[in-house]
Amino acid sequence: MADVTVAELADAVGAPVERLLKQMQDAGLSQNSANECVTDHDKQVLLAFLKESHGASSSSPEKVALKRRGVTGSGLSNAATSSKPERLSPEEEAEILAxxxxxxxxxxxxxxKEHETWxxxxxxxxRSDGIEAILDKWYLHPGDPITQFMEQGIRDANFVLIICTEKYKEKSDARVGGVGYEESIISSDMLxxxxxxxxxxxxxxxxxxGSVPIALHSKKYIDLTSEDTFSPSYRDLLLTLYGRRxxxxxxxxxxxxVRS
Structure with missing residues (x-):
C-alpha cells in the first residue's frame, strides 16, 4: 500500500482516528495527528506490535508471520532487523487494526461487601463484552506492591473507570489511602x-x-445508579470504550x- 495519512488509514480499516493514534503511539511511532503521513514501514511496525500484543503466534500456519522490530515502551530501537516482514493483504491489515x-x-x-460485589x-x-477489565482482586496477590499495581494499571489502561460514591469522594478529595493515591496519579496525568x-x-x-470527587466535577459521567438507567448507560459506556460513539x-x- 502507498503512504497514507492517519485519517485515511483509519477510514480504510474502519477504526476511529483517536484509537488508531493511540495504537501507533503504543507501538512507539511518532504520529500524533490525523493528517500525518503513515509509511509502509510504519504500518508494518504497527501491525507487528498489535499482533504481538494480541498474543498471535508468529509460527502459526494460519497467520501471516510478522517479525516485530525493536519496539519498546519509549519508542523504536535503533537496532535494525535483517528479517523483512511479509506483507499483509489490506483485509488482514484491517482485521488486525480493528x-x-x-x-x-x-x-x-x-x-x-455489597458495593464490592457490584x-x-x-x-x-x-469482560464478557470483550473489554479487558482490570480489577485489583483478580490481579493483586499477597506480597505484590500495591502502589506499583495502581501506577502500572492506570498507565497501561486505555480507560480508567472511576466508580463514584460518597466514600470514594471523601477519600479522593482528602487524598487518603489507595483511592487518594490513584487520584493523585489521575489528576497529574490529566494536568x-x-x-x-x-x-x-x-x-x-x-x-x-456528594459522590463525584472535586477533580472530576466538570466531566461528563455514565449514570449507573438505577435499573432504569443502567441498560442505556451501559450501552453508552461500551460504545465509548470501543470508540464507536x-x-x-x-x-x-x-x-x-446560497452561493449565487
Missing amino acids: EEIPKVFISYSYDS VEQLAKML SNSNYRKYIPILKSKSYS PEAPPIGKAPDY
Whole structure:
C-alpha cells in the first residue's frame, strides 16, 4: 500500500482516528495527528506490535508471520532487523487494526461487601463484552506492591473507570489511602497530558455532588445508579470504550442558491 495519512488509514480499516493514534503511539511511532503521513514501514511496525500484543503466534500456519522490530515502551530501537516482514493483504491489515481489545482499569473504594460485589459484577460484564477489565482482586496477590499495581494499571489502561460514591469522594478529595493515591496519579496525568477522555466517572450513588470527587466535577459521567438507567448507560459506556460513539456527519457543499 502507498503512504497514507492517519485519517485515511483509519477510514480504510474502519477504526476511529483517536484509537488508531493511540495504537501507533503504543507501538512507539511518532504520529500524533490525523493528517500525518503513515509509511509502509510504519504500518508494518504497527501491525507487528498489535499482533504481538494480541498474543498471535508468529509460527502459526494460519497467520501471516510478522517479525516485530525493536519496539519498546519509549519508542523504536535503533537496532535494525535483517528479517523483512511479509506483507499483509489490506483485509488482514484491517482485521488486525480493528481487533484491539480495550483495556480498562477500575478505580473504586471498599465501601461495603455489597458495593464490592457490584463492582465485580460490572467488571465481569465488561469482560464478557470483550473489554479487558482490570480489577485489583483478580490481579493483586499477597506480597505484590500495591502502589506499583495502581501506577502500572492506570498507565497501561486505555480507560480508567472511576466508580463514584460518597466514600470514594471523601477519600479522593482528602487524598487518603489507595483511592487518594490513584487520584493523585489521575489528576497529574490529566494536568500534564490533557488526557481527559481516558478517565470516565461512573455514577454509582444518586447524589452527584456528594459522590463525584472535586477533580472530576466538570466531566461528563455514565449514570449507573438505577435499573432504569443502567441498560442505556451501559450501552453508552461500551460504545465509548470501543470508540464507536456517534460522529458528526460530513459537511456538504452549500446549496447553489446560497452561493449565487
